[in-house]
Amino acid sequence: MIDTNPVLNMSIFGVFVLITLYMVYRVSSTGTATDYFAADGRFTGAQNGIALSGDFLSAASFLGIAGAIAVHGYDGFLYSIGFLVGWLINLLLVAELLRNTGQFTMGDVLSFRMRQRPVRAAAAVSTLVISFVYMIAQMAGAGSLVALLLDVHSSGGQALVIGGVGVVMVVYVLVGGMKGTTWVQIIKTGMLMLCTVMMTLFLMGKFGFSLTSLLQHAAEKNPLGDRIFSPGAKYGQSDVTKLDFVSLSLALVLGVAGLPHVLMRFYTVPDALQARRSVVWATCTMAVFYLCTLVIGYGAGAVNGTKAILAAPGGENSAAPLLAFRVGGTVLLGIVAAVAFATILAVVAGLTLTASASFAHDVYANVVKHGKADPDSEVRVARLTALVIGAASIFGGILVNGQNIAFLVSLAFAFAASANLSTLLFSLFWRRFNTRGTLWGIYGGLSSCLVLVIFSPVVSGSPDSILPGVDFAWFPLSNPGIVSIPISFLCGYVGTLIGGGQVSEKRTAEMEVRSLTGIGSS
Template sequence: MSGDHQTLALVLFSLFVALTLAITAWAGRRRRGTTEEFYAGGRLFSPMENGFAIAGDYMSAASFLGISGLIALYGYDGVLYAVGFLVAWLVVLFLVAELVRNCGRFTLADVLAARMRERPVRIAAGTSSLTVSALYLVAQMVGAGTLVSLLLGGESRAAQTWTVVGVGALMVVYVSLGGMRATTWIQIVKSVLLMGGTITLTVLVLLRFSGDFGQLLTTAAARSGQGPDFLAPGLRYGGDWTARLDFISLGLALVLGTAGLPHILSRFYTVPTARAARRSTVWAIGLIGGFYLMTIVLGFGAAALLGSDTVRSSHASGNTAVPLLALDLGGGAGSTGGTVLFAVVAAVAFATILAVVAGITLASSASVAHDLHASLRREGARRFGEVAVARLAAAGVGVLAIGLSLLARDLNVAFLVGLAFAVAASANLPVLLYTLFWRSFTTRGAVWSVYGGLVPAVVLVLLSPVVSGSPASLLPGLDFQLFPLENPGLVSVPLGFAFGWLGTVTSREEPDEDRHAETEVRSLTGAGAV
């Protein structure tokens, strides 16, 4: 990219980073140092504020960069990602939001511990939440590396590396100094910027085709190199039985995974009541729905105006489709309009990544400090404050995410998020639904449900084409692929439910009817909720 692109985009990057650091400093001065303030922002956010923050947490680099890129490369099959991400919110709205807010305090494990023996379920849920968060963080940081690499002239591995390291350092600062209050306001600002940028690009794409969406699709199909097949199912997930099963597996993970994402569940604790949690979800669905409709226009717009081959030549997985589209819409390379629009879009995408990684890191540090550390600490060992442990955990999670991101830098970010959703749907959602709705559920069933979904999901990913066996794998020089599907959800999600049932029916533990009744009343009415 030209020096003008680099300079302007870097200035906008710097302005957003300065704004977010100012928000963090402001929040840091206002916090009281309590766990409720650090994890939940004092539960003082309104439904609208929390709805914008949820949308900001959810509309990630996978959405803005990855989904549009997949649509530009694979047409109809890429749209399936957007549909899956959006439909998932119906599960959240009707089955999870209010009940989780009433039953827990800060994390998923709080909901389980309301009915079960505390130590084993906290260890299991904390481990699962940390795994999901790490996978999700990798996707965001890979997106950041891709953006800055494009900005600095293509496949600059050094730029990718330093960007990933910088994003990791910033997310630790946000969480350690500002906690949930700073993270929430960063996500609200990011949500407004992202919606503004996406609306602008969508309008410009439609103006190019005089508002005729049919013409847009026809042109996209013609320039994709695939013809009418570009607008029909099967380009990516068609053909043999493996590809079709992979599509079913992906859809299952996307629709069920959102309700098990730790950083989404933690957002319901930042409002004062369950009613506010439900209204937050409605706000979020409106924002997220509009956003995903626009990503469809952007994806087909990139295929129509740039051509799928151009998108693929810039980045094999399509992660740079939207920035390149912005460059073309502004007047092309070398034009003032193109420079400005490209820089704005790149800065908005970078803001998206920073906001999302802050939310995920906070959820990760809460799992470590509130669940794992409190449960694994030996009797008589020196006690550290929970907030202090959470801050140290944020640094550890940052180092882990940086290492994994550098390994996975060439994969599509939407695909990486799909893996995180698969683990969340396999390990977190079954145990959550069983705890809320099954009277006979036991502690053994809860622990078996978590590990029975988590372990198969992770193992199947390691034995899948994602890791080895093909030129596009993480380890292309090795081949220990045994599982044919790229997404494990089709196998691991049913296993999570099956192991929860098996652990319960084989348990000698008698279900605690009183605790279940108390949890049921609390979840439905809010009586006794924190």
């Protein structure tokens, strides 16, 4: 156990919260729906790309991946590869077309040429479920971080801090809307990149700027030895684990293009060109970050040893904070504490805004009010929804506290790929795609993914399950993507074939022209 300084850690974190809250207040939205949900589309591609990085580089990236590399080696780095490669789908297939077609949410695109009410309701359900799964992973990260950095060991104390993180996150959303949340993301990304690069340089200096020396020490302090440099340490023991790896890879690569809080960011820029630039900026920023996590992960194993990491409060998630203390002492540990907390706050704020916007815009404004809701009431409903979502995510985070964050986030990616990817691609590229196909694709992918997760080792049947004391698991894989993603595409296809003529030819032609040219998107 390291000798933490809770007062210093909380002071640094408190300064960050106060500065960002002041900035959020200064740039707070004017109250119009366009400003609250999409910041009036005034951000540049560079600004939005950095904010996209902030949305995406969550506690899973900073804490979970570093820990996975430190303990499992090469297999842990596969998370980084999957997270990064998935952005190619956004760049090539989604970003430009989505920006041209929609206005606030993914439901705008899916319902453009379909029956509005059932499709918007399905899109909102999908967004809420995915956002919730993603958010509880961040809340679990808050609990792990607090246990290590603030010397809080009791489950009650960690639950209290998770609640505090949830409250601050809701304040960001209520006060600042998309504009304030975006600036929080930009600041947080700058802090995160500075911290990871600084830790990487300090770490390389400790080993004489010799990567070979660093890797040799990592192998010496890991029970796996040289196996940490080749595939299979975690996912190569049996045919089931190999299949689990394939499933995980599919979820990571295909899930990026279905994450609702990432998709919503494409509406904060003025045109499709800036949407493409956003993805390029985000990809370049994250490429630098993930290369740094490779050094930090192996470096954490080399400096601390696998046993010390697993024995620390938070387990694998403690690898980066432990490394910060060994390399830079209490001050660097305090900085890492602030950056990790900032990461959790910013990501959860973005998810909360996305989920509340989807409910207010898709369900309240277009399903309940039949498209006749005034903007003020729409924003008011979004703020009330944010309160409910915040409370639910706090409860969920307490329930899964202690799980590896990168793994929990991979489940959110599986839900996103299963529920949203098939319907988005079919809507944008298949003229025959209809309302029944949309509903079958969303609900089929979402329900199959949920059922498989519930009856997998994630929930029961193994020592590291959420409910380790019971066993009702019959699905052997930890990530269901290899089954649920094809089910979603199949359901969308079959539903379309038997759905009949539910598509407006006029709206289909309009969507095709609009998505490709941008005409009418402003």
